[in-house]
Amino acid sequence: MTAEQFVFVVAALITLGSAVGMVTSRSVFVGALWMIAVFGGVAALFILVGAGFLGIVQILIYIGAIAVLILFAIMLTPRVMGDPNAPRYNRQWPLVAVMTTGLAAVLTVLVLRTDWPLAQEGTPVITGFAVELGKGFMTTYILPFEVASVLLLVALIGAIVIAREE
Template identity: 45%
Template sequence: MLTNQMVQILVFVILTIMTLGGGLGVVSSRNLFHSALFLVLSLVGVVGYYALLDAGFLAVVQLLIYVGAIAVLILFAIMLSRGLMARRQHQRNEQWWIAALVVLLVFVVLLVVLGQVDWPVADEQALLSPNVSVGQLGQVLLGPYMIPFEVISVLLLAALVGAIILARET
């Protein structure tokens, strides 16, 4: 019978195909709009990862903010700034083989280093307990991390003011 473990692995594989395939699609698609949609696919893959890891709040926030707000922003920018079937863009870069080599080297280095670290694995019981919850996040956010909480609002204010100033100049 299909065990829980197998299902999780299957879902993980599907999500990996979505995320990495989406990323590949972003850089290799010739149509800018399709690139943006591949980005959305990739972000949805990340939502799946969070859900698989039982980080429900993060999954939903990723969907809400990244897919629902930032992807829409990116799509707006694309749709507003160029015609529909603009010249099919060929994403080319003559030195792609050097880049590929560097990327491969970085990958190998990361693989070796990460393989040698003794990762502390979270206790299954600890993950199941109801303490790992949004309520606890709230208590931490308004307790020890109070200053970053307030600074975030200032950051958002600054971002909005900056964007409005830039847009007003157009």
């Protein structure tokens, strides 16, 4: 096993183990802390696969913004945290467990049986992603970039309007 494979296995185990901890934790707050570990593991996978810029973006946005936002929301809804003995799952959870296990099995078999059209050996890998991505956003991908800007603005205004005190 090479060093890269070893790092991959460690990052994957952290990601999946924390994900299981997240969905099984009794308290939503503890689940949110597990979720931060999942995001960190995914960032490690991004950096390992060669997308270092995306790994940094993942840490900034998911851990720095979304996880903190979710922790805030949990703190602001205190009645949920006040009752630790309330059941955490709804009635359909055994059925959901069977279905999602089946989904994971089907996806794994499909991934292993498919012949992926891999790139040629020795294809040059782009380096300096921040520069290349910035150029891309200003040229080829300017329409998705603008649409994403408008979406963020609308979401920001919408969130303020919905959450505002009457």
